[in-house]
Amino acid sequence: MTFQTIDTSLGGSVEAPSGAALLRRGVAGAGRALRRYGLLFGFLAFWQIGSSLGWINPTVFPPLDKILAATWTGVVGGALLDDIAISLQRSGLAFAAAVGLGIPLGLFMGQIRAVEQALDPILQFFRQTSALALYPVFILLLGLGEASKVFVIFWATLFPILLATIGGVKEVDRKLIEMAATFGASRATIFRRVVLPASVPSIFVGLRLSATTALLLLIAAEMIGANKGLGFQVMNAQYNFQIPQMFAAILLLAVLGLSANAALVTLQRRLCRWADLSH
Amino acid sequence: MSVVEVTRRGEVTVRDLSKSFTLNGQRLNVLRDLQLDVQGGEALAIVGPSGCGKTTLLRVLAGLESPDRGEVLIDGHPVQGVGTERAIIFQEPRLLPWLKVLGNVSFGLQVRGTPRDSAEARARHYIRLVGLAEFEDAFPRQLSGGMAQRVGIARALTVQPEILLLDEPLGALDAMTKLTMQEELARIWREEKVTMILVTHDLEEAIYLADRVLVLPKEKGTVPRLIEVDLPRSRDRSDAHFVEMRRRLMAEFGLH
Secondary structure (H helix, E strand, O other): OOOOOOOOOOOOOOOOOOHHHHHHHHHHHHHHHHHHHHHHHHHHHHHHHHHHHOOOOOOOOOOHHHHHHHHHHHHHOOOOHHHHHHHHHHHHHHHHHHHHHHHHHHHHHHHOHHHHHHHHHHHHHHHHOOHHHHHHHHHHHHOOOHHHHHHHHHHHHHHHHHHHHHHHHHOOOHHHHHHHHHOOOOHHHHHHHHHHHHHHHHHHHHHHHHHHHHHHHHHHHHHHHOOOOHHHHHHHHHHOOOHHHHHHHHHHHHHHHHHHHHHHHHHHHHHOOOOOOOO | OOOOOOOOOOOEEEEEEEEEEEEOOEEEEEEEEEEEEEOOOOEEEEEOOOOOOHHHHHHHHHOOOOOOEEEEEEOOEEOOOOOOOEEEEOOOOOOOOOOOHHHHHHHHHHHOOOOHHHHHHHHHHHHHHOOOHHHOOOOHHHOOHHHHHHHHHHHHHHOOOOEEEEEOOOOOOOHHHHHHHHHHHHHHHHHHOOEEEEEOOOHHHHHHHOOEEEEOOOOOOOOOEEEEOOOOOOOOOOOHHHHHHHHHHHHHOOOO
16 A cells, blocks of 8 residues: 655755855855844944944943953953852852752652642742842851852742743643553653653753743842852942943853853753754 | 464453443433443444443443443453553544654553563564554654554554554544545454454444444433444445445434
8 A cells, every 4th residue: 555645855865955056055044144143243233333433332331342352351361260160150059959859849749739739839939939039038047158149049940940840740641641551551651751751841941941040040149249250240340340341241141141041952952852843 | 464363352241331420510321231242353333423422432441431330341351440452542643742653653562561672673563564664763743644643553553452442543534544544444454353443423434344333322211223234345435235334324313
């Protein structure tokens, strides 16, 4: 028996591109890049030119080359390296702890209805209480050192990953679980072979939200009570009116956020090749 | 070239089976004192209007629901829960989207502890049988509805059940694909020599595939009827006897 409707896109061959085709592809690629990054590029160009020509106040918005030079000196000269290291350590520790607790707890809570129902109200209550409002409490409990900083970041970072994991487990298609059960799969096997893989996409949504939250709280915590770290450097440079240095620290924080997100997206692509990754 | 051993029987006996549901505080008797004997290797179709309990009956046979009264015997042994001698093909393919076709088809064996290599070897045999050899490495989202359903069929066959339970397996497919798949099912049933119990709302499908048709009535108190489909295989839908059979079956439902 043959099937005329077989989808040829799977087994389709790829012909070697000719020179003209390569050129066309290059032009198309440039067009795509322009559409995607054109506005960002325009914004940066406006900043640089506007600041150099005095359209915008260069003391508040120094030209980009000065900011980049300050970043370069800070990183290569080593003045900011300590701050980067301590910031990475704080947010990294807090993020790792949140993931280490949030994913297992989320998987457990999503599986067992009674536990979820018992814990949900208190979780919602904690979640709605701003972590920054609780920061003074943490300082009272843990002192002004590293522990209270890491803990406040951990506190805020835990909820996105925990709630996303619970949501992921609860939303697993019951029909798939029933299918696995009809083949005689045990509860543990169903968890490992069905529930866990099905939850991975929403766990990643939680991971990305948590990473963003970790950096956000990092900056806030460092601005309030620290003498080191990128968040501290932003405030410190502003007090001392070193505006290029201030923007250098802001730029580094943005780069940190972008790379954390990019790393998670790459990992997600690798683990969820089966899911539709259109966004 | 059947892989099924001759010693297998796949006999299904239903004794005094009753099942009811409570819906909005009202008690609905879906099945009442049902008796049924299905021989090993027989193809039985269950038809009836929606709400007559045909899917419920299949779910009880599958062990996914337990009856209020009565029992189901398979080869003389009472059924308790799901069992390895039965496999179910659902209306939706129910494929795991993160596994490729090969992974999905070998899933049933793998969760039973068969080593991956031998599970995949047997899965390949059934992927070929349903005509998807080229799509072993495709993900479910890359398949059409008919192809996905074929994967579901191959997955059920891979565990080599004595009894294949089909819950409106072709209900969601378009008319053309449906016809091809009916021929496919007839061929698979012939080659695998399994007992096939098929729930359908398509009377033509029932006549095309089944040895007997169980008609479940909507009105309570009316007894279910078993109708013998005494037509030679393979069946021709436009054959006079086939058309006559369809007319008889439609008359059961007051249709003309």
